[in-house]
Amino acid sequence: MGKPTGFMEFARQEESYEAPESRKKHYKEFIIPLTDEQAKIQGARCMDCGIPFCNNGCPVNNIIPDWNDLVYKGKWQEAIAVLHSTNNFPEFTGRICPAPCEAACTLGINAAPVGIKSIEHAIIDKAWENGWVLPQPAAQKTGKKIAIVGSGPAGLAAAQQLARAGHDVTVFEKRDRIGGLLRYGIPDFKLDKALIDRRVKQLEAEGVTFKTSVCIGEADLPKGVGNDAKEKISPQQLQKDFDAVLLTAGSEVPRDLPVPGRELEGVYFAMEFLPQQNKVNAGDKIKDQIKVTGKHVVVIGGGDTGSDCVGTSNRQGAKSILQLEVMPKPPVEENKPLTWPYWPNKLRTSSSHDEGCERQWSITTKEFKGKNGKLQSMVIATVEWSKDAQTGQMKMSEVPGTEKEIPAEAVFLAMGFTNPVACLLESFGVDKDARGNARATTDGEGCYATNVPKVFAAGDVRRGQSLVVWAVREGRQAAREVDAFLMGESVLPR
Structure with a gap:
């Protein structure tokens, strides 16, 4: 390594943020990246640890020690x-990945881990600024035609x-713009959509054709699943026109909360709320846009999507924001000897939480209440978790006397996604696993291939709800398998 003693000499330095009261007034990115000199010092902290666990902690197996040294x-x-050799879109992962690589960092056993994510961010931003990211069109064409259904990170x-x-x-893509959940699921203040547009232009220069507002074999979509389609193409036509089809449509069906009052106006899925604001930011006019200005907002679900609802609600001027999580409050610090190098269970506070939000754990929702069809309040209660003596599974029980009614004029259900849109898989005749995902393996012969000839599946549509970086990994791996299927062999990296 360039600085063998760097990890002993230099402290970890985080990227800084624009002040909360200032950034809440806009929807632009607010991270202040490291300077070149700061990135150099952070790269020097990478120790010559012998076994770089960060490589395996990263789903795309980024060659992290090498680019830290460079x-x-x-x-x-x-x-x-080096970074592009394993990751097609480091400007996405460098902004929104939770960085499992840092959880696996050897230095992190007894000190602050290397700031891998901030260094990745610095590398790709500098590359774009200097014109080093250029189209790489193929020298020769194969004559083979491939259809990809879905334009999220796996598809791209x-x-x-x-x-x-x-x-x-x-x-x-069934939406009116390319990007999938990168475009309409992640707020602009976390990922500037110009970054997607820039990559789309690169892909077009490399020969990729994009068709938006086109639905493939889908009937009426469930509530909360966006659709801007003006054209519909049957799976049979797609299979006839192309030599291979790759499904990368994501896992879009949101988990619902079937309690009394769920039908009231004011109870929404997160994916009904977030895409609307992104569309408005892009210049669209949304009729009857969901707005929470001056309202008591409750977000149900403690993950990233819930955090995005908090940040968006703050920017719309909510009167109050309460985020509820049914699971117990995680520990502030993880048990490193028990969890390292795996992703730990610990309390995570996002930039949206810092902007203003109350959080409560071990809370269940019992009922939504309203008047004239509009939400006004909700009934919640505290729960406790215990292990079932027979099954060993954790079970939830309500704590007596903890039920109470709280004001709620807008509730966002951000409890994750259960499975891909079933009608898409069914229209192709693709077998589903027990969770409703497309059935396809990732090892052995026929990786990523479904039971339907020349139809493959990758990303969340196959593995279920996951991270952007996992989608990129599966998209890359599936591309190699499709290439080998068409050509008999492949030189693409896996």
Whole structure:
């Protein structure tokens, strides 16, 4: 390594943020990246640990020690080449990935881990600024045509890999813009959508064709699943027109909360709320947009989507925001000897929480109440968790005397997603697993292939709700399998 003693000499430095009261007034990104010198010092903290657990902690297996060393030595152009060798879109992961690599960092056993995510962010931003990210069109075309259904990170990663292998790739998206949940699930203040547009232009220059507002084999979609389709193409037509089809449509069906009063106006899925604000930010006019200005807001669900609802509600000017989680409050610090190098259970406070939000744990929702069809309040209660003596599973029970009614004029259900849209898989005849995902393996012969000839599946549509970085991994791996299926072998990396 460039600085063998760096981890003993330098402290971890986080990226800084614009002040909460200032950033709540807009929807732009507010992270202040590291300077070149700061990134160099953080790269110097990477120890020559012998076994870089960060590589396996990262789903795309980023070669992290190598680009940390290159940043320390000021070799930025070499650093982006190494980073791009495993990750098609580091500007996405460098902003929104929770960084499981840092949880696996060897230095993190007894000190603050290397700031891997902030270094990745610095590398890709510098690469774009200097014009080092250029289209890489294939030298020769294969004549093979591939359809990709869904334009989220899995679909985009697969499209880029397959186009560079020389195939003609067409990406179909039911929304009016490319990006999937990158576009409409993640707020602009966490991911500037110009970053997606910039990558789309690169992919187009590499030969990828994008078709928006096109539905593939889907009937009426469940509530909370967006659809801007003006055209519909049957799976049979797609299979006829293309040599292979890759499904990367995500896991979009939100988990519901069937309690009394669920039908009241004011109870929404998070994915009814967040995409509307992103569309407005993009210049669209939304009739009857969900707005929480001056309202008591309750967010049910303690994950990233819930946090995004908190940040958006703050920017719309909510009167109060309460975030509820049914699980117990995690510990402030993880038990490192027990969890390292795996992702730990610990209390995580997001930038949206810092902007203003009350959080409560071990809370269940019993009822929504309203008048004239509009939500006014909700009934909640405290629960406790215990292990079932027979099954060993954790079970929930309500604590007597804890039931109470609280004001709630807008409630957002942010409890995760259960499965892909069933009608998409059923229209192709794709077998589903026990959770309703497309059934396809990731090892052995026929990786990512479904039971339907020449139809593959990758990303959340196959593995279920997950991270952007896992979607990129699966898109890349599935691209290799599709390439091998069409050509008999593949030179694409897995």
